[in-house]
Amino acid sequence: MKARRGAALLAALALALLPVALAAVLEVGSRGDDVTAVQKKLIQWGYLKGTADGRYGENTRAAVSAFQRKNGLAADGRVGPATAKAMGVTLTGGSSVAASAAIISADHRLLSRLVYAEARGETYKGQVAVAAVVLNRVASASFPNTISGVIFQSGAFSCVSNGSINNTPDSSAIRAALDALNGWDPTGGCLYYYNPKGTDDAWIRTRTVKTVIGNHQFAV
Amino acid sequence: MNETYYIAPARTRDWARVLNGALAALLAGVLAFAWAQTTRLTEANARLNAVVQKAFYETCELTEGVSVNFRKALVAGEPGQLQTLLNEIALQTQGALSNLALLPLGQETVSGTLKFINQAGDFATALSARLGNGGEVTAEDTAAMEQLSETAAAFSVRMGRLLDRYEKGEAVFDGPDATGEESLYPITGPAADYPALLYDGPFSDGRTNGEFKTLAGLAEIDEARARQALTAFVGQQAAEVTFTGESEIPVGCYEYTLRLGAYRLSAGVTKAGGEVLYMLCDSAAGEVVLSDAQAVDAARAFLLARGFGEMELSYSSRFEGILTANFAAVQDGVVLYPDLVKVQVSLADGTVVGLEAAGYLMNHVRREIALPKLTEADALARIGGALNPLGARLCVIPDNDAEALCYEVHATSGSDTFLAYIDAMTGVERRLMQVVESDGGAKVM
Numbered sequence: 001m002k003a004r005r006g007a008a009l010l011a012a013l014a015l016a017l018l019p020v021a022l023a024a025v026l027e028v029g030s031r032g033d034d035v036t037a038v039q040k041k042l043i044q045w046g047y048l049k050g051t052a053d054g055r056y057g058e059n060t061r062a063a064v065s066a067f068q069r070k071n072g073l074a075a076d077g078r079v080g081p082a083t084a085k086a087m088g089v090t091l092t093g094g095s096s097v098a099a100s101a102a103i104i105s106a107d108h109r110l111l112s113r114l115v116y117a118e119a120r121g122e123t124y125k126g127q128v129a130v131a132a133v134v135l136n137r138v139a140s141a142s143f144p145n146t147i148s149g150v151i152f153q154s155g156a157f158s159c160v161s162n163g164s165i166n167n168t169p170d171s172s173a174i175r176a177a178l179d180a181l182n183g184w185d186p187t188g189g190c191l192y193y194y195n196p197k198g199t200d201d202a203w204i205r206t207r208t209v210k211t212v213i214g215n216h217q218f219a220v
Numbered sequence: 221m222n223e224t225y226y227i228a229p230a231r232t233r234d235w236a237r238v239l240n241g242a243l244a245a246l247l248a249g250v251l252a253f254a255w256a257q258t259t260r261l262t263e264a265n266a267r268l269n270a271v272v273q274k275a276f277y278e279t280c281e282l283t284e285g286v287s288v289n290f291r292k293a294l295v296a297g298e299p300g301q302l303q304t305l306l307n308e309i310a311l312q313t314q315g316a317l318s319n320l321a322l323l324p325l326g327q328e329t330v331s332g333t334l335k336f337i338n339q340a341g342d343f344a345t346a347l348s349a350r351l352g353n354g355g356e357v358t359a360e361d362t363a364a365m366e367q368l369s370e371t372a373a374a375f376s377v378r379m380g381r382l383l384d385r386y387e388k389g390e391a392v393f394d395g396p397d398a399t400g401e402e403s404l405y406p407i408t409g410p411a412a413d414y415p416a417l418l419y420d421g422p423f424s425d426g427r428t429n430g431e432f433k434t435l436a437g438l439a440e441i442d443e444a445r446a447r448q449a450l451t452a453f454v455g456q457q458a459a460e461v462t463f464t465g466e467s468e469i470p471v472g473c474y475e476y477t478l479r480l481g482a483y484r485l486s487a488g489v490t491k492a493g494g495e496v497l498y499m500l501c502d503s504a505a506g507e508v509v510l511s512d513a514q515a516v517d518a519a520r521a522f523l524l525a526r527g528f529g530e531m532e533l534s535y536s537s538r539f540e541g542i543l544t545a546n547f548a549a550v551q552d553g554v555v556l557y558p559d560l561v562k563v564q565v566s567l568a569d570g571t572v573v574g575l576e577a578a579g580y581l582m583n584h585v586r587r588e589i590a591l592p593k594l595t596e597a598d599a600l601a602r603i604g605g606a607l608n609p610l611g612a613r614l615c616v617i618p619d620n621d622a623e624a625l626c627y628e629v630h631a632t633s634g635s636d637t638f639l640a641y642i643d644a645m646t647g648v649e650r651r652l653m654q655v656v657e658s659d660g661g662a663k664v665m
Contacts, residue, residue, distance in 0.1 A: 027508070028508065028538070058511070058512060061511075062511075076507075076509075077508075104539075104658075123486070123502065124486070124500060124501070124502040124503075125486040125500050125502075128500055139422075141334070141335040141338040141339055141342070141423035142331040142332070142334050142335040142338075143327075143331070143334060144317055144318070144321045144334065145314070145317060145338065149317070149318060149321055152321070152322075153321040153327060154321060154322060154323060154324050154325060154326075154327075155324070155325070155326045155327060156327050171504065171540065175504060175539065175540055178539055179500065179574070182537075182544055182562060182576070183560075183562055183576050183578075183579070184498060184500060184562075184574070184576045185469075185498075185578070186469065186486070186488065186498060186500065187469055188430070188467070188468065188469025188470045188471070188473075188578075189430060189469070189470055190469075203328055210467060210468045210469055210470065211465075211467035211468065211469050211475070212465060212467075
């Protein structure tokens, strides 16, 4: 009985929280029907040119800012409850932003998951470094030539064998993976890393260590 | 009297019966569960086994195919046929690589083989491209193809033997890692005597890496001077500048953490010349206030103030309140694409929070730019017929270890935008990129 009541309570709580979670503010990066509705209004009133494509980009942002200035609202370029009301648009929550919009490609997603699994407790630099090692391997002749090939190479990463690679990455891991994809490499081309306290692999210790970041030694 | 100790009262006997029944049911349940689990495990093992076998077979077949195709390439009569064979080799090596990486062999065990297969495919691609541009097969090419064919054939035979042992039930992958890998290396490794491959692909042995041309000859500074250089570079607001160690990434650096207003950064400063090699920002920026154009202006002003000179914005992208702008150096109006600096600007307040200058510090020296043999009109005439050219400008692009002077032709096809790079000396189209506009900014792919 008690357990069932607990479950009911949880369900009620979830239902109560749902509308709050969905009433997201529309901003650059938002997508969906709410964005289309806003764009249609802006086009109708001459703030925006083109077609309503449901993608909140720079042009939409500029148009929203112009609308806000004309209507005495704070011109932040975002559509919150006040701006939506002034436009006569009801935000249904049928838009996505942030985490889901943040991941830019399948490779980026996989790399973020690896960073989260392998370097969650490390500094941001340590997270970028782990992502950079994957990309250095892709560029090396001695490893597979794709991000997925490198990550899923047999025995290459413990997080693949123990399944922790399937956890959902946090925003820090997602950003670190993107910085590495954009060319940041605090390891300067390293192909290996290991935690000297956590490995008894004699072979890995024969590699030349180039830099130490947090708990990881990075080597070529 | 004693019997009362041996015969339990009726109520206890009932309990015992219930307990026995329950235990029997539990045992039956556990057995059924164990049976189901065993079946599932067997099935999972069989599936995994099938994947391993498939990878094994394909590795053997594809490397055998590489060997045969190189032998055919040696005797092919016409360039078109040769190119077809080389392209097939490139595909076969990709397949062999994917399969080899799936085998339960340690990375150290297969790295030599991966390198060999990568180079074989890379060599085939480079030679095919050279033939496509009107080049000819040289004596070195022939020697390399003979060598590659032999090595691939020998490897394929050894893998075949290993597969045979595996199929006979021998636990070829088992045993302690060290002994298992040592015993497998002679089988999976390429022939010990295969020579260094010198050709113009990215995996060539002749390719030198990590040379910082811009820093050559600069005096080495001590840590205190490096700290001063970093503080001067970041600006007045820099605080809590902390030395965290030295590194070789691959150039010798002093590593730091620091605070810049609300941002925590880490940075590396080269020992030679005290140049900032990179800066990374620990946290995402706050609310977006600036437009992309304002942030790009801030990045450009930052670079100008720090002596990077005239730079050309290549592209920019936005993520979580930080704009990443990619700049290339310019010399006499020619864009130098190898000399890249990436700058990250907080869209909350315009602070420069990130920098990536490896490309710039490796490549930025004064170039001897030869006069192009092609005119701009020649270059525009060379692009694909489906493209509608909008304009062209001269640029230098990286070409493996060398560089090539090209016309960068900006062109459209329908609603798609492309950049075609036409060699200003030979007229060869060296690269074709598509410009993809997204909410985060423009990207070239």
